[in-house]
Amino acid sequence: MNPKYAALTALIAALLLAHPAAAAPGDPDKGEAIYTQRCVGCHGDEGDGMGPGAERLNPPPRDFTMGFYKFRTTGFDDYVPNDADLMRMIRDGMPGTAMPGWGDLLSEAEMWDLIAYLKVFGGLEEEVPTDQVDYGEQVATSAESIAKGKALFKDRCDECHGASGKGVATKRLKDDGGARTWPRNLTKPWTFRASNEPRDIFSRISVGIPGTQMPSFADPKSKKILTIEERWHVANYVHSLAEATQVVRPENTVVKAGRVDGGLPHSPDDPKWAEAEPSTFYLVPQIIARERFFTPSNDTITVRALYDDTAVAILLEWDDRTRSLPGDPGAETVAGPGLSQDAVAVQLPAVIPEGMRKPYFGMGDAAHPVNIWHWQSGPADGVESVRLFDARGFGDLQERPAGESGLRASGVYDAGTWRVVMLRPLSTGAGSDIQFSEGRFTPIAFAAWDGSNGEAGSKHTMTTWYWLLLKPPTGSRPYLAALAVMILIAGAQVWWARGAARRRRDGET
Numbered sequence: 001m002n003p004k005y006a007a008l009t010a011l012i013a014a015l016l017l018a019h020p021a022a023a024a025p026g027d028p029d030k031g032e033a034i035y036t037q038r039c040v041g042c043h044g045d046e047g048d049g050m051g052p053g054a055e056r057l058n059p060p061p062r063d064f065t066m067g068f069y070k071f072r073t074t075g076f077d078d079y080v081p082n083d084a085d086l087m088r089m090i091r092d093g094m095p096g097t098a099m100p101g102w103g104d105l106l107s108e109a110e111m112w113d114l115i116a117y118l119k120v121f122g123g124l125e126e127e128v129p130t131d132q133v134d135y136g137e138q139v140a141t142s143a144e145s146i147a148k149g150k151a152l153f154k155d156r157c158d159e160c161h162g163a164s165g166k167g168v169a170t171k172r173l174k175d176d177g178g179a180r181t182w183p184r185n186l187t188k189p190w191t192f193r194a195s196n197e198p199r200d201i202f203s204r205i206s207v208g209i210p211g212t213q214m215p216s217f218a219d220p221k222s223k224k225i226l227t228i229e230e231r232w233h234v235a236n237y238v239h240s241l242a243e244a245t246q247v248v249r250p251e252n253t254v255v256k257a258g259r260v261d262g263g264l265p266h267s268p269d270d271p272k273w274a275e276a277e278p279s280t281f282y283l284v285p286q287i288i289a290r291e292r293f294f295t296p297s298n299d300t301i302t303v304r305a306l307y308d309d310t311a312v313a314i315l316l317e318w319d320d321r322t323r324s325l326p327g328d329p330g331a332e333t334v335a336g337p338g339l340s341q342d343a344v345a346v347q348l349p350a351v352i353p354e355g356m357r358k359p360y361f362g363m364g365d366a367a368h369p370v371n372i373w374h375w376q377s378g379p380a381d382g383v384e385s386v387r388l389f390d391a392r393g394f395g396d397l398q399e400r401p402a403g404e405s406g407l408r409a410s411g412v413y414d415a416g417t418w419r420v421v422m423l424r425p426l427s428t429g430a431g432s433d434i435q436f437s438e439g440r441f442t443p444i445a446f447a448a449w450d451g452s453n454g455e456a457g458s459k460h461t462m463t464t465w466y467w468l469l470l471k472p473p474t475g476s477r478p479y480l481a482a483l484a485v486m487i488l489i490a491g492a493q494v495w496w497a498r499g500a501a502r503r504r505r506d507g508e509t
């Protein structure tokens, strides 16, 4: 046979073989070996979600013996997922949870083997989905569609996700296993288990999230049913909620404080904050010292700063689904036992280190004390407060009066977001206070507490060290003077170098 045809025939044969293989791939015995190596730590030997790591995870690892999955694109009253749905969760992982993506570590064939094995736990080997999500005709996004979606959202979704979509909690939600769940903050697409593409949002609201209180809006038995077209409008609206300023950009390691005239903003609502550049950082659970903590509810903090001749103001902004007011009956119900105040803290070295050195992790040490500015939201019958501490390591905290250093703070809670301004003079009389200076890279770190999530004391979230820079204004006289000196020096060097070259040429040296 002509070699060209032979190759073509082989290709066609391979394609024909590949197709049925994709529908019934996977060898459960091979899958078991990979499962034992990679998955038991969380999902357990028996596939019941009781691996040794499980108790520290929220949400807990899936119990495969139940046979239901949170991500499905099959009909709302089906319970069997498509193989492709399982493949997607295993390959890409489930953002916002401990479930990692395996696409970089395992081959496609190994992942099919795993799927075949997982089905054995739930008795799903022989099951085939009976129904698929009906996408109808996708409605392209537009201002009009988003407006329609917003109105429907208010009616159907507000009660759990809140008017802002940030998931402001008005009631306690649990999954079918009894574990506490929180409605998703829809302004943070990186926490979606699937994605915030309209098609994924459409399938989520059509199917709901099995095992949780997130309902199906395609179920004709539901009073809240949405038509296909309405679901597209809602999906377009939810997609539009993503907030760009909250995205962590790894290259943003410096909080740049701009210099302002005419007074610093004392309140979080001051329009002057629009002049400040935001930087967003990940908040991670505090797991270094004392009581460790693994199940945080806040994941990022956005920081802005401004300064003038006399003081520096820092605006801290973070989403928190609950305003935690101890003593308030509503807050107590949502929080459950052990409600504490919400809080935030800024940590700075008592002395700015030389050069670009980030000297120590954690809360300083004996040789490198830190200042901690600690704001608390206040109880229902009280007011917010700010406290000042000197720390020399975990557990070694000395409080002194914040007022003596001129430290002030004021916070506002609105629609799922705290915004707190902290303000302090650039220099103070106290030797143990940091003295700020323009143009120097100053280490800075942050911590936050969600009092409705059992966070108090050493149980909290925190960032690593970043930098605060009081940025000399471009065009300002000191800056221009510095620039002029630089140009003079550079010019002098060129002049000297040229002179030296000429002297060499002329044989003078």
Ligand code: HEC
Binding pocket: 035, 038, 039, 040, 041, 042, 043, 053, 057, 059, 060, 061, 062, 068, 069, 070, 071, 072, 086, 089, 090, 094, 097, 098, 099, 100, 102, 114, 118, 193
């Ligand atoms: C570090 C812990 C951890 C490891 C290791 C882990 N998982 Fe998971 N997995 C989770 C958690 C937590 C969830 C539940 C997430 C949720 O409920 O949103 C989950 C959920 C799942 C789901 C459910 C998807 C759905 O739509 O509900 C599948 C399937 C899954 N894991 C497969 C695996 C496989 C296969 C492995 C091994 C290759 C593995 N996991 C390893 C933590 C882990």
Ligand code: HEC
Binding pocket: 059, 070, 153, 156, 157, 158, 159, 160, 161, 173, 181, 182, 183, 184, 186, 191, 192, 193, 194, 195, 201, 204, 205, 209, 212, 213, 214, 215, 217, 234, 238
């Ligand atoms: C009764 C409460 C409730 C209602 C009503 C509700 N949700 Fe949810 N929603 C939840 C919970 C709880 C979760 C998180 C489930 C989990 O633990 O994974 C969630 C998760 C989501 C997600 C995340 C999907 C992902 O991939 O992670 C989206 C999107 C969403 N909801 C959209 C909506 C929209 C749109 C509506 C209205 C049409 C709505 N929800 C109504 C409780 C609700």
